[in-house]
Amino acid sequence: xPTFVLTYRNPIGYAPSPESTAxxxxxxxxxxxQLVDRGKPAIDRSxxxxxxxxxxxxxxxxxxSADDLDGALAIAKGCPHLDRGGGVEIGQxxxxxxxxxxx
Numbered sequence: 001x002p003t004f005v006l007t008y009r010n011p012i013g014y015a016p017s018p019e020s021t022a023x024x025x026x027x028x029x030x031x032x033x034q035l036v037d038r039g040k041p042a043i044d045r046s047x048x049x050x051x052x053x054x055x056x057x058x059x060x061x062x063x064x065s066a067d068d069l070d071g072a073l074a075i076a077k078g079c080p081h082l083d084r085g086g087g088v089e090i091g092q093x094x095x096x097x098x099x100x101x102x103x
Contacts, residue, residue, distance in 0.1 A: 001065045003036055003093045004072035010059035023080040028062075031075060037063040056086055065092075075083040 016024075028038055041060035047053055059081070066072040069092060076088045 001067060004064050004066055004075075005065060005091050005093055006039075006062045006072070006076050006079070007089045007091075008059035008079065008081055009087040009089065010055035010060065010081065014059070014081075014084070014086065020080060020084070025039070027078045027080060030078060031064060034064050034066060034075060035062070036065050039063065046053055059086065 028035060039060055039062040042058045045056075045058045064072060064075050066075060069090065072090050072092070076090050079086075079088045081087060
């Protein structure tokens with residue numbers, strides 16, 4: 001099954017609260033076996049190139065497994081940031097051609 005990365009876009013100034021932390025934990029729990037790696041939050045950040053940081057900033061990532069991009073989007077629709085002015089970018093991870101073990 002393909003692996004997808006969910007990258008979170010925090011609203012500028014976002015600070016976790018007990019309520020938001022509980023919402024994140026409930027969302028992670030709902031993924032069950034589709035959760036490959038809960039990931040980590042970004043605690044410091046910078047940007048090179050076009051990162052469009054006017055209203056959001058990198059917040060962290062999670063890896064999930066899904067049958068296809070639509071399945072990964074369905075998982076991402078539960079992200080607590082979507083109700084708080086943030087967002088989620090979703091991308092299918094692939095292999096790097098020419099690297100040993102990835103052909």
